[in-house]
Amino acid sequence: AGAGKTTFCSALISHLRANKRSCFYINLDPAAEEFAYEPDVDIKDLISLEDVMEEMGLGPNGGLIYCFEFLLDNLDFLTEPLETVTEEYLIVIDMPGQIELYTHVPILPALVKHLMRGSLNINMCAAYLLEATFIVDRPKFFAGTLSAMSAMLMLELPHVNILSKMDLVKGTIARRDLKRFIHPDVGLLDEEVPDSTSHDTPGDDDDPYAAGNVMGGSSFRRLNRAVGQLIDDFSMVSFLQLDAQDEDSVGAILAYIDDAIQYHEAQEPKEPNDEIDTDMGDRD
Numbered sequence: 001a002g003a004g005k006t007t008f009c010s011a012l013i014s015h016l017r018a019n020k021r022s023c024f025y026i027n028l029d030p031a032a033e034e035f036a037y038e039p040d041v042d043i044k045d046l047i048s049l050e051d052v053m054e055e056m057g058l059g060p061n062g063g064l065i066y067c068f069e070f071l072l073d074n075l076d077f078l079t080e081p082l083e084t085v086t087e088e089y090l091i092v093i094d095m096p097g098q099i100e101l102y103t104h105v106p107i108l109p110a111l112v113k114h115l116m117r118g119s120l121n122i123n124m125c126a127a128y129l130l131e132a133t134f135i136v137d138r139p140k141f142f143a144g145t146l147s148a149m150s151a152m153l154m155l156e157l158p159h160v161n162i163l164s165k166m167d168l169v170k171g172t173i174a175r176r177d178l179k180r181f182i183h184p185d186v187g188l189l190d191e192e193v194p195d196s197t198s199h200d201t202p203g204d205d206d207d208p209y210a211a212g213n214v215m216g217g218s219s220f221r222r223l224n225r226a227v228g229q230l231i232d233d234f235s236m237v238s239f240l241q242l243d244a245q246d247e248d249s250v251g252a253i254l255a256y257i258d259d260a261i262q263y264h265e266a267q268e269p270k271e272p273n274d275e276i277d278t279d280m281g282d283r284d
Contacts, residue, residue: 002097003129004164004244008253009094010036011244015251022089026078029096030067031060039094043067046077064098068107075114082120087266090257091122102151112155123261125158126151127253130239132163135173135181138188139224145184146227149237158260162253163239167246183238186228189221 009025013036016023027039030049047070052063071078085091095101101108115122128148134141145161152159163181180188231237240256243249258264 003131004242005097005129006032006035006094007244008127008129008162008164008242008250009092011250012092012254013037015247015254016090018247022086024082024085024089024091026091026093028071029094030064031096032094041078041081043071043077046071046074061098061100064096064101065105065107068101068111072107072110079114079120082115082122090263099147099151103147103154106154109155112157116157123263123266125160125257125260126155127257128152128159128161129164129242130161132166132169132241135163135169135178139220141181142184142186142189142224142228142231145231145237149231149234152236160253160256160260161237161239162242164242164244166241166243166249170243181239182241184228184231186225186232189224189228 006029013023013025024041025037025039026041027035028043030043030047030052032044047067049060049063049067052058052066053060056063056066058066082091112124114120116124128151130141130144130148134144148161240253241249242253
């Protein structure tokens, strides 16, 4: 949450329109309130998170899961408008940011399979956004990278991982160092400077319950190295860079998405213009 998904969707739609490409915008975030572009399909016309939390007495995460379970029970709401969308359209789906939906429950995989099979047969690509400011806190960055890998394994579809809000870290990290985050290098964790709040008292460093070790002791470092090693063993995650205000940056991301969904291969070949008016009138 807060990685800039809706901003990215808006930038993507703006780029598509500027390049005269057709798009179909779907909002599946039942808590979203403001949009730069009006969605063609909005889940809030079916169910809203606010109503669910109020009527069912659920919290935000439980409410989101309920909303998607309700959507799965009423898939005609989503599939009927998509029946008329042709292959020349790029379908942009704005999703909630709660990671539990992508890593803990099988709801979204079921939705994805429904959209990719049957009469719709949509080629899909997931775009996972991780805020670029996470690179300042290396354990936090690797935790986000692990979540990206978990989502890749859970959803089982083409995937692009994106470091969003690159404008916020511009000039704060050298290009050479940034490459080690673009292609996650587990060695970054070994270079982490120990937390200045950690205790110097003998034995404290081995106690995972000591106040100074909760986010900086030896147990915490071992956990981070284990997470980093898991990411390195799978070797699945790398990142693209996104500045949503930069047209070239958005275009580069779109090019990867087009390749992933084989967009250009699906287009009908265009014939030369054979509608030129050949009626030159009567000549004497």
